[in-house]
Amino acid sequence: MEVEGMLAPLSLSAKFEGSFAYLTVRDRLPTILTKVIDTIHRNKDNFFKDYGEEGVQAEKRAISFLSKMRNEMQTDKPVLILTDNAEDTETWNKYMQRQQDMMEDGEPVSWFKSPWLYMECYMYRRIREALYLSPPMDTFDVFKEGKTESFFESQRAIISVCTYLQELITNMENMSEVQLQEHFFKLLQVSLWGNKCDLSISAGQDNSQKSNPIDSLPDLQRFILVNDSIKVWSSLIAGKGCGSSGMKRGRVDIVLDNAGFELITDLVLADFLVSAGLAKQIRFHGKSFPWFVSDVTKQDFEWTIMQTMASNHKWMSASGAQWKHFMKDGTWSYHDHAFWTSPHEFCDMPADAADLYAMLQDSDLILFKGDLNYRKLTGDRMWEHTVRFNRALRGFQAAPLCSIRTLKANVQVGLKSGHAEQLGREDADWMTNGKYAVIQFSSPSKEH
Ligand SMILES: O=P(O)(O)OC[C@@]1(O)O[C@H](CO)[C@@H](O)[C@@H]1O
Ligand SMILES: [Mn+2]
Numbered sequence: 243m244e245v246e247g248m249l250a251p252l253s254l255s256a257k258f259e260g261s262f263a264y265l266t267v268r269d270r271l272p273t274i275l276t277k278v279i280d281t282i283h284r285n286k287d288n289f290f291k292d293y294g295e296e297g298v299q300a301e302k303r304a305i306s307f308l309s310k311m312r313n314e315m316q317t318d319k320p321v322l323i324l325t326d327n328a329e330d331t332e333t334w335n336k337y338m339q340r341q342q343d344m345m346e347d348g349e350p351v352s353w354f355k356s357p358w359l360y361m362e363c364y365m366y367r368r369i370r371e372a373l374y375l376s377p378p379m380d381t382f383d384v385f386k387e388g389k390t391e392s393f394f395e396s397q398r399a400i401i402s403v404c405t406y407l408q409e410l411i412t413n414m415e416n417m418s419e420v421q422l423q424e425h426f427f428k429l430l431q432v433s434l435w436g437n438k439c440d441l442s443i444s445a446g447q448d449n450s451q452k453s454n455p456i457d458s459l460p461d462l463q464r465f466i467l468v469n470d471s472i473k474v475w476s477s478l479i480a481g482k483g484c485g486s487s488g489m490k491r492g493r494v495d496i497v498l499d500n501a502g503f504e505l506i507t508d509l510v511l512a513d514f515l516v517s518a519g520l521a522k523q524i525r526f527h528g529k530s531f532p533w534f535v536s537d538v539t540k541q542d543f544e545w546t547i548m549q550t551m552a553s554n555h556k557w558m559s560a561s562g563a564q565w566k567h568f569m570k571d572g573t574w575s576y577h578d579h580a581f582w583t584s585p586h587e588f589c590d591m592p593a594d595a596a597d598l599y600a601m602l603q604d605s606d607l608i609l610f611k612g613d614l615n616y617r618k619l620t621g622d623r624m625w626e627h628t629v630r631f632n633r634a635l636r637g638f639q640a641a642p643l644c645s646i647r648t649l650k651a652n653v654q655v656g657l658k659s660g661h662a663e664q665l666g667r668e669d670a671d672w673m674t675n676g677k678y679a680v681i682q683f684s685s686p687s688k689e690h
Pocket of ligand 2: 440499500534536537612614
């Protein structure tokens with residue numbers, strides 16, 4: 243799928259001392275691991291209550307696996323193959339071989355020498371392995387507490403977006419296309435800024451939404467570096483038209499990122515798309531095991547809808563009830579695939595997850611939420627900032643797609659000449675502090 247004659251730039255890596263990748267592997271990842279160990283330890287009594295002595299042994303075993311990994315990471319030991327014989331174990335081990343083949347002078351793949359994207363994903367897969375090898379703890383979500391807290395701490399913001407949605411739906415019939423478009427732009431931005439609330443960048447510290455998200459939009463506008471909303475709108479309108487001619491069916495795929503407030507903003511956006519007739523079907527894609535601290539799993543997805551329904555706020559519970567209904571009648575569906583919890587760049591998808599690629603190809607629009615998805619779309623590489631987004635996708639063109647992301651890693655393409663330099667002068671951390679954002683669109687019909 244790679245465009246001929248153009249090599250991809252180097253991967254971001256902790257081998258570049260002082261870089262954000264380096265600081266993440268040196269500081270943030272061990273902090274996250276320590277919190278994971280602490281969470282498991284704090285739940286010891288519960289494991290005993292549920293499983294007796296077997297539960298206590300499992301707790302010890304999991305903690306010992308995780309402490310060992312923390313030590314390997316901090317002393318830059320070679321990365322180990324996975325031994326848990328899960329559905330994706332072989333793929334992961336093959337990927338390690340691929341990385342090994344790319345190492346200079348046959349040096350072993352290791353935490354501080356290999357691509358950051360790979361090593362960070364690998365840490366979450368190893369957490370999974372530690373639990374998998376410690377039954378009956380294999381289904382325990384070490385990040386559940388944090389995700390639940392972040393949901394409850396964003397209650398007021400959740401109520402305000404649900405109220406906004408319900409008022410919008412009540413008045414929708416009399417709205418012109420221009421008015422609908424305006425509301426779409428607003429909800430897309432609410433979903434964009436929802437991405438500030440991830441728990442990986444804050445190493446698990448509270449990062450919930452406190453202010454009214456709709457009121458904050460005008461002040462935040464100037465932090466959106468690229469805003470392709472109008473192109474996203476056009477592709478929705480085009481998808482709608484195709485439905486009647488029997489081509490595509492008004493399908494929108496949302497590749498989810500974080501649970502908590504961000505997930506609510508995605509559900510509100512999805513509800514709006516269906517209620518306004520801009521989409522007939524929404525497919526949500528989540529993770530098949532706990533990932534990057536706050537990412538959505540099936541359990542989180544279902545829990546969030548149930549909690550929203552159970553609220554004693556009228557508009558919040560009405561939203562939850564509507565979402566449950568969408569799930570029940572198939573208008574909405576939830577999917578997971580091992581590829582989303584793999585270390586692959588998305589340009590690998592046609593070769594490494596052909597079934598998922600084929601599924602995405604019948605979408606009218608794919609919305610990729612969050613920073614990690616942007617890193618995987620662009621391969622987490624040191625692209626020049628002026629390189630076009632289409633080029634950085636390196637052939638990943640399943641369908642029209644849009645990345646909605648606050649910047650939390652040193653990769654950003656598609657900027658005008660001079661823009662990155664200006665940002666660098668104003669704010670040295672512009673690429674990693676989550677203050678800036680992009681809504682970046684790419685369509686397969688455009689040349690690379
Ligand atoms: O994908 P998300 O939730 O927007 O961000 C996840 C993330 O915060 O985790 C890493 C830090 O550990 C960052 O590089 C990355 O941006
Ligand atoms: Mn995330």
